Amino acid sequence: MRHSNIGLIAPILGASLLLGISGCAASTELTLETTTSSSEDPVVEEAAPETISFLAPTNCTELLPADSVASLEAEGIVLLRGPGSPSSEPIFVEGQTPEELVGGLSCLYGLPEQADAETESGLSIIVSVAPVNVDMRPGIINDLLAQNLNVGQTTDGALTYWIWGDDVIVPALHNALYEDSWYSALIQPGGRSAYDLGVSLVVAMRSNTSG
Numbered sequence: 001m002r003h004s005n006i007g008l009i010a011p012i013l014g015a016s017l018l019l020g021i022s023g024c025a026a027s028t029e030l031t032l033e034t035t036t037s038s039s040e041d042p043v044v045e046e047a048a049p050e051t052i053s054f055l056a057p058t059n060c061t062e063l064l065p066a067d068s069v070a071s072l073e074a075e076g077i078v079l080l081r082g083p084g085s086p087s088s089e090p091i092f093v094e095g096q097t098p099e100e101l102v103g104g105l106s107c108l109y110g111l112p113e114q115a116d117a118e119t120e121s122g123l124s125i126i127v128s129v130a131p132v133n134v135d136m137r138p139g140i141i142n143d144l145l146a147q148n149l150n151v152g153q154t155t156d157g158a159l160t161y162w163i164w165g166d167d168v169i170v171p172a173l174h175n176a177l178y179e180d181s182w183y184s185a186l187i188q189p190g191g192r193s194a195y196d197l198g199v200s201l202v203v204a205m206r207s208n209t210s211g
Contacts, residue, residue: 052156052210054181056131059084060107063129065208068201072109077125080115082107087115097128098143099182104130126186127201129209132178140182144175158206162199165190174198176206
């Protein structure tokens with residue numbers, strides 16, 4: 001019954017008020033039930049981010065995934081030196097690579113006829129990896145900065161130090177420094193296409209040595 005009828009029909013005012021009060025009570029009870037029901041809805045918890053850790057390879061045959069090795073072999077490029085290679089010769093005759101100096105390993109890929117030649121002659125691809133801890137990380141960063149390389153960062157958090165190089169003197173170089181590991185690819189002769197190959201090899205090494 002509308003409020004405009006209350007002044008016209010006085011005898012039923014009391015009944016109207018009682019109905020109004022009863023209606024309010026019913027409305028209040030319904031609201032309480034709805035509130036109680038919503039508070040019992042389950043809370044969906046977000047999954048914790050996946051942790052990726054470095055799995056150090058023991059030799060060059062464990063560094064690159066099989067499809068990357070197959071792509072190189074399709075171009076006539078094979079493993080020439082490094083742990084697990086057919087040769088016992090070092091990568092550099094004058095000393096260890098920077099990654100070898102901090103406990104890592106390096107692998108030289110090239111054309112088969114280069115097996116007994118100096119690494120500086122002809123095509124050469126040197127891929128390297130080394131474990132990293134909080135004590136050695138600042139020294140690695142300082143050494144890379146001293147080379148006046150370009151600095152960047154990957155989407156998965158690695159610091160990058162790189163240069164395209166050229167097809168005459170300067171090799172292409174790409175370093176990716178994670179919290180737990182350091183990867184690099186050095187390709188001679190350099191240039192943009194060589195650098196892009198180096199980036200893809202570093203990504204492949206990371207995927208093959210982490211879990």
